[in-house]
Amino acid sequence: MPKITYIEASGKEHVVDAPEGQTVMEAAVKHAVPGIDADCGGACACATCHVYVDPDWLGKTGEAGSMEQSMLDFANDVEDNSRLSCQIKVTGELDGLVVRLPKSQH
Amino acid sequence: MRLEGGRELPYDALVLATGARPRKLSLAGADLEGVHLFRTLADVDAMKEAFVAGAKLVVIGAGYIGLEGAAVARQMGLDVTVIETAVRPLARVTSPEVAGFFLDEHTRQGVRFVLGGQPAVIKGQDRVRAVGLADGTEIPADLVLTGIGVNPETTLAQHSNLAVDNGVVTDAQCRTDDPAIFAIGDCANRPISHYDNRRCRLESVHNAIEGAKIVAATILGKEATLETPWFWSDQYDLKLQIAGLFQGYDHVVFRGGMADRAFAAFYYKGDRLIAVDAVNRPAEFLGVKALLHKRLNVAPDVIADESRPMKEIVAAASKT
Ligand SMILES: Cc1cc2nc3c(=O)[nH]c(=O)nc-3n(C[C@H](O)[C@H](O)[C@H](O)COP(=O)(O)OP(=O)(O)OC[C@H]3O[C@@H](n4cnc5c(N)ncnc54)[C@H](O)[C@@H]3O)c2cc1C
Ligand code: FES
Numbered sequence: 001m002p003k004i005t006y007i008e009a010s011g012k013e014h015v016v017d018a019p020e021g022q023t024v025m026e027a028a029v030k031h032a033v034p035g036i037d038a039d040c041g042g043a044c045a046c047a048t049c050h051v052y053v054d055p056d057w058l059g060k061t062g063e064a065g066s067m068e069q070s071m072l073d074f075a076n077d078v079e080d081n082s083r084l085s086c087q088i089k090v091t092g093e094l095d096g097l098v099v100r101l102p103k104s105q106h
Numbered sequence: 107m108r109l110e111g112g113r114e115l116p117y118d119a120l121v122l123a124t125g126a127r128p129r130k131l132s133l134a135g136a137d138l139e140g141v142h143l144f145r146t147l148a149d150v151d152a153m154k155e156a157f158v159a160g161a162k163l164v165v166i167g168a169g170y171i172g173l174e175g176a177a178v179a180r181q182m183g184l185d186v187t188v189i190e191t192a193v194r195p196l197a198r199v200t201s202p203e204v205a206g207f208f209l210d211e212h213t214r215q216g217v218r219f220v221l222g223g224q225p226a227v228i229k230g231q232d233r234v235r236a237v238g239l240a241d242g243t244e245i246p247a248d249l250v251l252t253g254i255g256v257n258p259e260t261t262l263a264q265h266s267n268l269a270v271d272n273g274v275v276t277d278a279q280c281r282t283d284d285p286a287i288f289a290i291g292d293c294a295n296r297p298i299s300h301y302d303n304r305r306c307r308l309e310s311v312h313n314a315i316e317g318a319k320i321v322a323a324t325i326l327g328k329e330a331t332l333e334t335p336w337f338w339s340d341q342y343d344l345k346l347q348i349a350g351l352f353q354g355y356d357h358v359v360f361r362g363g364m365a366d367r368a369f370a371a372f373y374y375k376g377d378r379l380i381a382v383d384a385v386n387r388p389a390e391f392l393g394v395k396a397l398l399h400k401r402l403n404v405a406p407d408v409i410a411d412e413s414r415p416m417k418e419i420v421a422a423a424s425k426t
Contacts, residue, residue: 039311039312039315040311040338041311043338043340043345044345045338045340045345045347046338047392067345067386067388070387070388070389070392071388071392073389073392073417074388074389074392074393074396074417106331106333
């Protein structure tokens, strides 16, 4: 099963086994990783599942769609590697993915 | 707190988060096989087998739940008729303009509407066969889905002699008349601080989450940051996002056009912006959500000016 590492803003790391087909948000929420709120449960409606994708992985996670991009525009502390984690599906290719979490989702 | 079977659980704080129960049709035949409510995963599983392409689905109630059900059904190739007692869909939850847009959209997708229709009887032997209207019309049905609203689940609160009036009555901290008992989510009725402490029993994920945050903060002796209410509804490829409470608005201005299937309706009460319905317009939704949260206002002519990006409008309002 692919492993994903979530790094909190404080530097604390959480390594999670993420089943393929789940989203990067769902895998975090199922394992109670703090720092991803995901208020809308993955409907791309809330922008509270914001993560920074480790630059090495940007090629594999793909790019934000236009709806997601507009949502990200209003998130806090957005960077070029910002994504909404509910819009990234876990695949075998993402085994080892590293994402960092923002200080706050609100 | 005593459980069935007699076990007692002591508590310092008790939270009622019992949700709501979907209203059942009180019609002859409402218990027939094939007539479904729509609340839980089990409800969805129960209708799965009959929910197949070509099946005739009658949806009773054109609120968000009914229309979301209709959209999914059309996408799966069912034949869909929606019966609504009011003369337009979404009458309780949005303006005639936005309701008209959704009516047109569903019609274009092949949904038939019976507006101002009064279901009188569900017909069939073992299984539903048709829905009979008060005027004698019969609408054939293999499956009936009801989305006619919910009643707050307040049995426990009533047994405990807590005040109940369209939900368990609480203060802004979600406290009931008993200071150790809180109530949150669909079952609770509380004053909404961003709307002059108007009492509301909101039915939304955000409201449930916010209640949980308020109670957690209150129990810990802290104060929660309150947001403005918000909601979303997905139908076909349309993402409706709502911030604020539109009730009491006196005029509405738009950005974008309905023909493009991407627009936002901004609701004003006097010169005050109170809510937005944004369809495939996340920036307008998040922008207004931020404005309302910070209790900022933007004039109608400014917000309607499409030459200015929403983000810039919000930033300008935040500076003044
Ligand atoms: C089909 C559907 C689509 C929806 N779509 C959206 C949407 O897009 N956006 C949105 O914001 N909202 C949506 N909602 C509304 C949202 O789901 C509810 O507002 C939210 O779930 C309310 O949360 P709650 O915790 O108050 O209640 P619930 O989620 O109903 O949870 C209450 C729980 O308490 C349990 N319970 C009740 N009584 C007792 C008891 N005596 N003892 C023990 N347990 C008890 C119930 O079994 C239930 O599990 C939708 C609802 C439905 C049904
Ligand atoms: S969980 Fe709400 S946008 Fe990702």
